[in-house]
Amino acid sequence: xxxxxxxxxxxxxxxxxxxxxxxxxxxxxxxxxxxxxxxxxxxxxxxxxxxxxxxxxxxxxxxxxxxxxxxxxxxxxxxxxxxxxxxxxxxxxxxxxxxxxxxxxxxxxxxxxxxxxxxxxxxxxxxxxxxxxxxxxxxxxxxxxxxxxxxxxxxxxxxxxxxxxxxxxxxxxxxxxxxxxxxxxxxxxxxxxxxxxxxxxxxxxxxxxxxxxxxxxxxxxxxxxxxxxxxxxxxxxxxxxxxxxxxxxxxxxxxxxxxxxxxxxxxxxxxxxxxxxxxxxxxxxx
Numbered sequence: 001x002x003x004x005x006x007x008x009x010x011x012x013x014x015x016x017x018x019x020x021x022x023x024x025x026x027x028x029x030x031x032x033x034x035x036x037x038x039x040x041x042x043x044x045x046x047x048x049x050x051x052x053x054x055x056x057x058x059x060x061x062x063x064x065x066x067x068x069x070x071x072x073x074x075x076x077x078x079x080x081x082x083x084x085x086x087x088x089x090x091x092x093x094x095x096x097x098x099x100x101x102x103x104x105x106x107x108x109x110x111x112x113x114x115x116x117x118x119x120x121x122x123x124x125x126x127x128x129x130x131x132x133x134x135x136x137x138x139x140x141x142x143x144x145x146x147x148x149x150x151x152x153x154x155x156x157x158x159x160x161x162x163x164x165x166x167x168x169x170x171x172x173x174x175x176x177x178x179x180x181x182x183x184x185x186x187x188x189x190x191x192x193x194x195x196x197x198x199x200x201x202x203x204x205x206x207x208x209x210x211x212x213x214x215x216x217x218x219x220x221x222x223x224x225x226x227x228x229x230x231x232x233x234x235x236x237x238x239x240x241x242x243x244x245x246x247x248x249x250x251x252x253x254x255x256x257x258x259x260x261x262x263x264x265x266x267x268x269x270x271x272x273x274x275x276x277x278x279x280x281x282x283x284x285x286x
Contacts, residue, residue: 001266008259015252021084022245029171029238036168036235043228050221054184056204062211063154064218065183070159074152075101075108075124076145076181076226078165078233079115081134086247088166088174088240089114093122095176096164107158109145111230127152137230139223146223153182161222165229166236172243174236179229181222 054065075096079089092115096106103123110116113131120126128148133141152158161182167175206213 001263001270004259004263004266008256008263011252011255011259015249015256018245018248018252022242022249025238025242025245029235029242032231032235032238033168033171036231039228039231043224046221046224046228050217051184053204053217057210058203060206060210060214062214064214067183068153068156068159070156071105072158073101073106073160073162074127074149074158075106075162075164076149076229077108077110077112077115077119078134078163078229079110079112079118080233080237081113081131082237082241083114084244085237085241086244088237088244090118091176092164092166093118093124095178096162097122099162099164099178101162101164101178107152109148111145112233134230134233137227137234139227142223142227142230146219146226149181150219150222163225163229165233166240168232168235168239171239174240179225181225182218184218184221 057065077092077096079092083089089112103125106124107127108119108124109128109130110119110126111130112134116126116129116131130141130145133145149161153161160180163179163181165177165179167177169175
């Protein structure tokens with residue numbers, strides 16, 4: 001009975017902590033969700049627009065549009081600095097592996113301590129640690145990371161640049177997502193409808209020239225997508241943590257009920273045994 005009571009009290013204390021963490025995550029989620037939802041249309045349109053521009057670009061041999069021959073791949077991996085969020089952090093790395101990114105061919109820019117730990121454990125090469133960024137992500141952080149990735153690409157250290165993060169769908173659904181940033185891939189652009197088919201055939205005109213225009217467009221395009229991924233990741237982290245803490249609280253409640261039932265049975269058995277001993281003793285005396 002003492003062991004059961006001690007364990008039940010311990011679980012009750014843990015339940016209070018998980019309940020408090022759920023409330024904190026709920027409040028943070030509301031703010032992060034609002035930021036992610038307000039920013040998402042801009043970044044989605046930025047990606048679609050730039051891919052559409054590239055689709056209509058012909059006879060332009062720009063470094064950002066062609067593979068430079070390197071077999072290495074740079075991966076900007078966005079996770080969190082804190083755990084207790086279910087499978088949120090490990091799912092990002094699993095998403096990279098499912099996409100076909102192998103440890104031997106990846107140079108990772110890690111954003112988030114938990115993801116950094118998983119990357120090291122699985123054998124990925126981490127060339128840059130940007131873990132502090134995810135605490136309060138700013139657009140200036142996205143500019144710096146975008147610049148680092150572009151420098152790796154232009155030097156020929158890597159031949160492709162990817163972005164791995166968690167896409168926020170809703171409070172209970174967060175989906176790991178891997179996006180190819182460079183060379184710009186137009187295969188994901190929606191096919192034009194019949195009304196736009198004629199317009200889509202027109203070749204894009206650049207002013208003053210394609211190289212100068214793309215040197216301005218592509219860095220802004222990458223920065224915008226990275227910052228948009230930051231907003232999605234923060235909202236996804238808080239959503240995953242809120243859901244994990246809610247599940248932990250419910251599980252603790254189930255365990256408390258089970259232990260209470262065991263305690264009551266043990267207590268009833270002890271009382272019954274004492275009564276039996278008293279009656280037996282009284283019968284012996286008489």
